Amino acid sequence: MIVHFAVDLHRELLHSRQEKLDTVISSPFSIAAVLSMTLAGARGKTAEELLSVLRVKDDKVHENFAAFLPKLSSHSHKLQFHLANRIYSDQKFPVVENYVAFLNSSYVSTILSVEFEKSESVRAEINDWVKVTTESKIVDMLGPGIVTASTGVILVSAIYFRGLWELPFPTSSTSRHEFNVNSKTKVEVDMMHQKQEFAIARSDELKARAIEMPYKGGKASMVILLPDDIDGLSHLEHHLSHCKLSTILADLKETPNVQVSLPKLSFQQGLSLKSTLTAMGLNDLFSTSCDLSGMFKTGRPSVFELVHRVFLQIDEGGTEPGPATAGEASAPAGPEAAQTTEFLVDHPFMLLVLKSKSDVVLFIGSVRRP
Template sequence: MSMMRGVFGGRSLLPPLLLLMPLLFKYQVQAAAASSAAAGESAVAASSSSAAFIAAVTTRSSSAAVSSAAPPPPPSSAMDAVTEANTEFALDLFKALGAAAAGSGEERNVFFSPASVSAALAMLLMGAKEETAAQMSKSLHLDGVEDVHGAYQSLLGAFSSTTQGSVLRMANRLYGEKGYNFLQDFLDSSAKFYQAELAAVNFKGAFEEARKEINAWVEGQTEGKIQDLLASGVVNSLTRLVLVNAVYFKGSWDAKFDPEVTRDAEFKINKNEKKPVKMMYKKAKYNFSHVEELNVNIVELPYEGHKLSMVILVPLAIEDETTGLEKLESALTLKSLRQWTSPENMSKLEVELHLPHFRLEKSYTLNEHLQRLGMASVFTQGEADFSGINGARDLYVSHVAHKAFVEVNEEGTEAAAATAAIVMMRCARMGPVVRADHPFIFFIRENSSGSVLFLGRFASP
């Protein structure tokens, strides 16, 4: 898509800004004017993960464009700092979503793409100023991190690769109202750091056609896994900008499960409730560790090429009326997660692994969660400052939505979240048996950067 900056002149009253991130993930930001802001929607496919993000922003006026040179790519330390920040934010949001998942059964499942949410918000951060920028940076754990957007530029390179048996792809795009006056610096930075070029569309006169065009791009980027990201009514004649981020992942297990040994089994939701599942089985050498204090087994399942892995954290047993996840989730921190999954604390052992087929599709409205994490002014008209987008303090985020999907089977995954003592099991007469036949936590990691792409809790089939 070509950059269409020259046509963005003129002024417009109360236009919404939409930020979209499909992962097989999507994000959408829409500005709601005097009327209201709409929510976006996305889908993801089997053996896959995906996510969507929508934020609505309202604008009252625009200003003249300016331009500036982007900084050079950051050193690896900057990318490491952003990766750490993203992991901390991922755990914050995971706990917030987990706490909000009331009840039991399917309602307790959690799945989202922290990479999708973080990247979308980082793009929005480029246009934030003053207190709004400070709140966003702190909530994203990016305060004090130098060259944030340059680091994201490097991460995008790590996220985009194809190796034998796996595909990982992240793409960004801007859809802007033709004739609207976006700041040139914002457009240039979006293109340089996030490879998000601008396409001019006619929201004012043909918003339905614009919506379909955006959905078609998202569907193409996610191999058809996310369809109709933008529901009817999400964009309207007041929409001025839609920022889209799509992430797609499809990977085959390095050690595939044999479908012939998959059997019917029971998944213990709690001590009193069970549901039928298809339980896969594999005896192979995996990186393994055991967190003694929490009584949790951790297994890393690499995908072909070993660029990405799924890591599962399985409590040994359900305790009383709990699932064993409560203590584990409360102990999850950047430090503990690193300790538990670092190479020096994991041993290559022959593990008998029992893992269910599972498929999750979750939708979230993130407004309240993000506000509780510290982004209060972002959603408050009159307080939000996104003048880095259009030169005026008339934009605010009115709605943030996120949708994610994952499916795991014998072949692999397709995806379009106080430190305990660790006992390293470096040798054993008999290999450990890990039965994921009760609630567990899992995440998909890009190994070269350590970035958590997808994070979830599987509590019920």
């Protein structure tokens, strides 16, 4: 449902960024959800472009989200997952009642009519709602000037995630370790360590290895794509396609005695996606040609901006301190005891958070400096 869009989006974010960022991370799932909400009210060329960019078929996308979103919410206590997606429109454009009912039933969301002429008041209202919905993890969703008196429609997409590992890293093993930003620059990071059985794979085309680390409850997992070379991330980003990603994920194989070392990370990143989505082919949505006649009874407003913010936290992964031996594998007897596979994440890499047993990409990112 999301893999193809996720790869397209990440590639365009990397290509279109005007400044070199140490981390580029987004939630394709969250963005696709708010775009699909918009699709439900779009008509004509606007709808066609949304379908094309999302790489979905109209008769399935809403059905898939309607089935998936309640399941995700039901696991939020294990995944610490908070999603804040909403559409805001100016009150001078009356909203179709059936559209409001559809958003509520299929997306557990809504569209709110506001008075954009009072732009600072509206900005504060949106920021307060996101702050409450994400339990104060995401604050100041919209910066000054994001909404103006001339804004017709704005799409808001925010997501906070902190998963609890199925196999937590023992906090006593976390230590300072060098991370190679590139072949010339090193920084010190807090590195987590554990030896366990993990699924790993390799792609010669991508010149990278992959490791999958499941979250508690088996409903989601994190996959790290680690280039073979310190300076290999650009090659991985350039050559990654949805087919190659699907292949390496399918090739993941459980392997005993994997010594994994992973930096502790905490990312919060805000993105205004209008230019990125326009480059991907969404032209009508942000122009005067925008057709949202399934959303509004009268008027022809266009979408002013899609504002997206993510907060992703990666740590040892327990709400309660575990026993001192948590995350330590028992040593096998015989020849296998000497066969340890090292997976040392000490240079730039990609990460994905995936919904287990599905092609839903909750997060995708490139990390150059933790």
